Amino acid sequence: MPYPIIAEILKMAGVCEESGIAGDTKRDIVQGLIRQCSSVVKPKALAMLQADLCEQRARLVDGVASLSFPPLRTETTHLAISIIDRFLLGGGTLSSRQLDLLVAAAVWIAVKFEEIHVPPIEQLLGALPMGRLTQQDVYDFEPVVLMRLDFCVARPTSAHILPLLLDVMLTWKTLGVSPTGCPLLVDFAPLRVKTQEDALRERTAWCLLELALLDWCMAQYTASVVACSVLLCTNRLFDVQPEWPMTLAQLSGHPRAELAACVLQLETQVKVARQHSDNRGVARRLRGLFGTGGFG
DSSP: OOHHHHHHHHHHTTSSOOHHHHHHHHHHHHHHHHHHSOOOOOHHHHTTSOHHHHHHHHHHHHHHHTOOSSOOOHHHHHHHHHHHHHHHHTOOOOOHHHHHHHHHHHHHHHHHHHOSSOOOHHHHHHHSSSSOOOHHHHHHHHHHHHHHTTTOOOOOOHHHHHHHHHHHHHHHHHHOOOOTTOTTOGGGGGGOOOOHHHHHHHHHHHHHHHHHHHOGGGGGSOHHHHHHHHHHHHHHHTTOSSSSOHHHHHHHSOOHHHHHHHHHHHHHHHHHHTSTTOOOHHHHHHHHHHHHSOOO
C-alpha cells in the first residue's frame, strides 16, 4: 500500500497529527534553533587559550559532564559549557584559579537558568573537580561572566538539536524511506518501533556529544554542526547506511561534505577515548558502551 494512503489512514484513525501542522512546526523548531546557533569562530581565535588551560578546561568540563550528584538536566550541563566557551572566546588571559572560578560561575548561572529545583551552591562546589572555592568567590565572579556575555545567557546548544535529529533518524531508519513533501516523516511516527540497537545507538550519540565537549577545538563549530557530526559518526560506528540520509541533510541544512572536518576530529577523539589509559569519565562511559555493542 502506498505510504500516502497509510498516512491518511493513520490520520483518520486519530493516531497521528495533521502532517501539515506537526511537520511544519517541528521543521520550524529545528531550523529556528540552527539559525540561532552562534556563528562559526575562526580557528585563529582558538589559539588564544594556553595549552595548560586547554587541559584544565577538558578536566573541568569532564567533571561537569560527569556530575551525578546533584543530578542536573542535560540542558543545564550543555548550557554551562556553552557559557564557559563563549567567555573564553572573548579573549584575554586567565590564571588557573580564574578558570576554576569561571567553571563554577558558569555552572551556577546555568543551574539557576535551567533547573526547577536549584541545588545549594555549596553542594555544587563540593562536586566539581577544582581547587577550594567559597560561595562568595563565585558570587563575585558571576557578574564578570554575565558582563562578558552581555547578559545573553540563553543560547541553543547541541543538546537542544540532537534529540530532534535522533527522532527523525529513528523514523527514517524504521521506514527506510523519505517521502516527498514530508522530510520529517511525522505521518508515520506511530509505526516506529525502537529496538535495543536503536536505544544503544542513541546512548552512544549522547556519549559522543559529551566527548566532543572536552575538545577546545570543537568550539570552532556551531552547535548544529557538532550535533549533526555526532549523529553521522554514530551511524558510521553502527554501520548505518547511508550515514547521512538526505532527510537529515535537508532538515539541518548541512550536507555531508560540510560535516567532514568536524567528523574527522570527533573520530580522532573516539580513538583516544577507547584507550584504557584515558581515565576521563566520558571516556570510561564510552568504553562501557563499546563493550555492549557489536561495532568496531
